[in-house]
Amino acid sequence: xxxxxxxxxxxxxxxxxxxxxxxxxxxxxxxxxxxxxxxxxxxxxxxxxxxxxxxxxxxxxxxxxxxxxxxxxxxxxxxxxxxxxxxxxxxxxxxxxxxxxxxxxxxxxxxxxxxxxxxxxxxxxxxxxxxxxxxxxxxxxxxxxxxxxxxxxxxxxxxxxxxxxxxxxxxxxxxxxxxxxxxxxxxxxxxxxxxxxxxxxxxxxxxxxxxxxxxxxxxxxxxxxxxxxxxxxxxxxxxxxxxxxxxxx
Amino acid sequence: xxxxxxxxxxxxxxxxxxxxxxxxxxxxxxxxxxxxxxxxxxxxxxxxxxxxxxxxxxxxxxxxxxxxxxxxxxxxxxxxxxxxxxxxxxxxxxxxxxxxxxxxxxxxxxxxxxxxxxxxxxxxxxxxxxxxxxxxxxxxxxxxxxxxxxxxxxxxxxxxxxxxxxxxxxxxxxxxxxxxxxxxxxxxxxxxxxxxxxxxxxxxxxxxxxxxxxxxxxxxxxxxxxxxxxxxxxxxxxxxxxxxxxxxxxxxxxxxxxxxxxxxxxxxxxxxxxxxxxxxxxxxxxxxxxxxxxxxxxxxxxxxxxxx
Ligand SMILES: Cc1cc2nc3c(=O)[nH]c(=O)nc-3n(C[C@H](O)[C@H](O)[C@H](O)COP(=O)(O)OP(=O)(O)OC[C@H]3O[C@@H](n4cnc5c(N)ncnc54)[C@H](O)[C@@H]3O)c2cc1C
Ligand SMILES: Cc1cc2nc3c(=O)[nH]c(=O)nc-3n(C[C@H](O)[C@H](O)[C@H](O)COP(=O)(O)OP(=O)(O)OC[C@H]3O[C@@H](n4cnc5c(N)ncnc54)[C@H](O)[C@@H]3O)c2cc1C
Numbered sequence: 001x002x003x004x005x006x007x008x009x010x011x012x013x014x015x016x017x018x019x020x021x022x023x024x025x026x027x028x029x030x031x032x033x034x035x036x037x038x039x040x041x042x043x044x045x046x047x048x049x050x051x052x053x054x055x056x057x058x059x060x061x062x063x064x065x066x067x068x069x070x071x072x073x074x075x076x077x078x079x080x081x082x083x084x085x086x087x088x089x090x091x092x093x094x095x096x097x098x099x100x101x102x103x104x105x106x107x108x109x110x111x112x113x114x115x116x117x118x119x120x121x122x123x124x125x126x127x128x129x130x131x132x133x134x135x136x137x138x139x140x141x142x143x144x145x146x147x148x149x150x151x152x153x154x155x156x157x158x159x160x161x162x163x164x165x166x167x168x169x170x171x172x173x174x175x176x177x178x179x180x181x182x183x184x185x186x187x188x189x190x191x192x193x194x195x196x197x198x199x200x201x202x203x204x205x206x207x208x209x210x211x212x213x214x215x216x217x218x219x220x221x222x223x224x225x226x227x228x229x230x231x232x233x234x235x236x237x238x239x240x241x242x243x244x245x246x247x248x249x
Numbered sequence: 250x251x252x253x254x255x256x257x258x259x260x261x262x263x264x265x266x267x268x269x270x271x272x273x274x275x276x277x278x279x280x281x282x283x284x285x286x287x288x289x290x291x292x293x294x295x296x297x298x299x300x301x302x303x304x305x306x307x308x309x310x311x312x313x314x315x316x317x318x319x320x321x322x323x324x325x326x327x328x329x330x331x332x333x334x335x336x337x338x339x340x341x342x343x344x345x346x347x348x349x350x351x352x353x354x355x356x357x358x359x360x361x362x363x364x365x366x367x368x369x370x371x372x373x374x375x376x377x378x379x380x381x382x383x384x385x386x387x388x389x390x391x392x393x394x395x396x397x398x399x400x401x402x403x404x405x406x407x408x409x410x411x412x413x414x415x416x417x418x419x420x421x422x423x424x425x426x427x428x429x430x431x432x433x434x435x436x437x438x439x440x441x442x443x444x445x446x447x448x449x450x451x452x453x454x455x456x457x458x459x460x461x462x463x464x465x466x467x468x469x470x471x472x473x474x475x476x477x478x479x480x481x482x483x484x485x486x487x488x489x490x491x492x493x494x495x496x497x498x499x500x501x502x503x504x505x506x507x508x509x510x511x512x513x514x515x516x517x518x519x520x521x522x523x524x525x526x527x528x529x530x531x532x533x534x535x536x537x538x539x540x541x542x543x544x545x546x547x548x549x550x551x552x553x554x555x556x557x
Contacts, residue, residue: 016511017377026381038493094349095358118493120512122376124361125345129319130353138320138423141346144486154427157317158486160264160342160440160495164316165427172423178476178493179486214358218371218384226518229539235552238524241540242557246522248444248501249468249557 001111001148001170002057003046005080006101007039009064009071010121023219035071038116040078040183041176045114045146047079048181054148057081059108063092063100069199076194077186083199088211096204096211098130103207105135110171112153117142117175128175138168144179250279250369253329254303255338255348258285258293265441266339268300269398274337275302276366276401282307282333284415286322288315294412301407311417316426319347325418326351330391335369340395340496341440348395357389364400378492378515398440399498399519432485434472436462439490442471444501447490447517450477451506451527451546458483460547461505464554473497473517475507491516506546509534526550 011017012034017026035043049055060075062068063086072083086100105113115128132139140146144163145156148170157164158177186194204211232238242249252274257264267283274281281302285294286309294308307329313321326347330336336351338344340362352359364382365373371386372394439445446465448458458472465472473495474488490497492515502520507513509525509532517523518537525538526549535541542549 011377013512014510017380019381026377093358095353095356098353120378120492123378123492124349124359126349126352126359126361129346129349130359133323133350133353138421139346139350140424141319142342157346158342159317159429160487162429162431162485162487164429166316166318167425167427169423177486178480214387214389215360216386216388218386220376220381220383223375223379223382226523226537226539229523229535229537229541231535232540232542234544235542235549235556238540238542238553239556242501242522242524246501246539248522 001055002059002108003049003055004059004061004105004108004110004113005039005042005046005075006115007043007060007062007071007075008036008116008119009033009062009068010036010119013037013120019220019222023221025217025220035074036116036119038118038176041178041180042114042116043075043078043080044181044183045176049148050079059084059110061086061101061104063088063097065089072199073194074186076197077190078184082197085199085201086207087201087203091213092211093213093215094124094126094130095214096209097127098134099209100204100207100211101131102134103209112170113173115173115175117177128173132173135173138172140166140168140172141175142177143174144177146174250277250334251332252277252279252281252335252337253333254281254283255336255344256283256285256293256297257339257341257343258287258290260287260290261292263293263296264341265438266341266398268403269401270337270339270396271300271302271404272401273363273366273396274335275404277335277369279334280304284309286314286325288312298410298412299406299408301405303408303410306410306412307415308412309415309417313417313420316429317343317346318424318426319350320421320423321418322347323351323354324421327354328418330355333391335392335394337394337396340397344395348393352393355391355393357391357393358387359393359395360385360387361395362397363394364397378511379518380511397496399496432487436465437469437471439471439473439488439495439497442499444468444470445473445497445499446470446503446505447473447475447507448478448483448505449475449507450481452478452483455483460550464550467554467557475513504534505550507534508532509537
């Protein structure tokens with residue numbers, strides 16, 4: 001079966017972001033970028049399913065500027081067979097992402113779409129569930145295990161109290177949680193190979209999708225700062241502070 | 250304005266977070282209806298009816314809504330959504346699962362994880378793991394919103410809303426619920442606890458978490474963990490606090506053997522008082538701590554348990 005995976009280019013998760021002084025967003029100039037970690041898990045899952053003989057082709061999709069081609073090359077170095085970039089300059093909100101992914105699914109007809117559970121920049125946690133809704137497909141969000149059995153899949157989802165098990169009909173959309181797998185590192189030979197894999201660039205208009213943001217960002221600010229704390233010398237002093245100063249125990 | 254709050258519950262009681270979501274609805278202002286959807290959940294509907302500020306409770310009791318599966322629930326919600334200006338749920342694993350699906354079915358852009366209400370169409374939400382706060386305005390006709398519980402107080406009791414039955418919607422047949430494996434614990438739930446004791450990779454093993462459990466039991470606290478502790482298999486996934494785990498803001502958060510990565514801080518830095526115990530004098534967790542102790546946890550934690 002064919003699988004579609006989505007990969008988003010985001011600020012590297014280990015970079016501490018800085019809010020721009022004009023309050024319009026965060027500083028992205030000269031900041032290290034990376035593939036969204038949950039998307040890496042999505043690609044890894046697809047590649048493992050291909051290695052296991054369940055999947056025949058992996059198509060990676062990204063939405064963003066031409067620089068997102070790098071992210072697609074990384075996905076192909078991990079094992080995706082080809083890439084599709086939907087080139088959009090400005091902000092693309094999750095509903096628009098879902099509409100674009102749906103339009104590509106309509107063309108490509110995959111049996112499974114694997115997406116990250118959340119992008120670590122905007123933290124919306126929406127795009128996968130929205131894509132499933134627009135396609136009228138079942139969804140398995142926050143997945144930590146998946147087994148495909150012909151026309152259904154058994155999935156385990158991470159929920160607040162533990163785990164939940166579902167059987168979903170295919171085709172379906174799955175979003176990845178941290179414990180689904182540990183993504184591989186890309187090797188130099190695979191990076192070289194990825195350069196030769198096909199990468200198509202499309203415009204949203206060609207897919208008939210309106211990507212105009214629905215939510216207007218009025219301002220972006222620094223969060224409230226905590227006041228500086230104190231170092232205590234030992235447990236005894238700690239207990240005294242908790243009892244007499246903080247009064248929390 | 251007419252607001253629908255979708256309750257999270259276990260059939261009998263409401264989950265922490267739902268009453269905070271009602272407070273967010275009160276801040277928006279308007280008539281508030283709470284939907285309790287599930288299987289054998291009439292008791293939870295009665296609890297919801299007692300929340301101050303709630304005008305009406307809708308009870309959709311059917312096997313179609315067992316567990317948290319989103320497909321049938323959103324099919325039901327789609328039939329009633331048009332009556333409301335705002336639809337709210339907690340930004341927990343429950344709400345995060347079905348709300349975006351509903352939002353796409355209604356062709357509206359959801360507003361995720363709001364921590365403050367500015368006006369009926371403008372809200373504040375954290376982005377980049379809480380390192381920036383965005384104020385966003387929605388022009389959609391129905392506002393679909395998930396609410397970060399730690400941004401709002403829990404609504405008080407004292408209401409006496411009527412409970413009406415809502416007939417079940419269609420069965421989409423897309424997903425079959427095969428049950429849940431819930432972690433059993435006598436300790437309070439992480440998102441409702443007044444005190445949380447959290448352990449990280451520094452704990453070294455699942456066995457060593459007993460040290461934290463002893464401290465937690467003495468304090469009546471919940472036990473949490475960093476991602477590293479969960480990934481290492483010391484504790485189950487539902488213990489994880491952070492950007493991609495649970496967001497908590499207890500009165501007291503005790504971080505033990507946790508370095509203080511951005512993603513962990515995102516889940517706990519709004520706690521009222523933070524204590525950190527770490528043997529590394531440079532640990533980044535100290536930057537958010539009110540009190541910190543540079544010491545080996547295997548010495549400090551048993552001492553703390555004893556002296557409290
Ligand atoms: C002030 C401001 C300015 C912004 N400016 C920009 C900007 O100039 N450019 C920009 O790109 N974003 C910009 N954003 C971010 C943009 O709003 C978010 O990317 C968007 O809302 C999607 O949310 P999310 O990525 O958190 O989605 P989520 O729903 O959390 O994403 C879940 C999953 O969906 C998939 N997915 C999501 N987006 C994409 C994508 N683009 N391509 C492939 N897969 C995807 C991934 O698999 C991801 O793991 C801006 C945000 C703000 C607040
Ligand atoms: C996409 C993504 C999502 C993530 N989501 C989350 C999340 O939701 N929550 C989360 O927590 N993390 C998350 N992380 C992981 C995060 O980046 C860190 O890797 C993680 O928080 C580290 O956990 P830790 O502090 O327990 O481990 P470490 O960073 O290894 O720190 C262990 C600490 O223990 C101390 N220590 C060791 N032994 C002792 C001792 N005997 N006595 C005292 N101190 C000791 C050490 O000095 C050190 O500071 C995420 C990462 C990514 C990329």
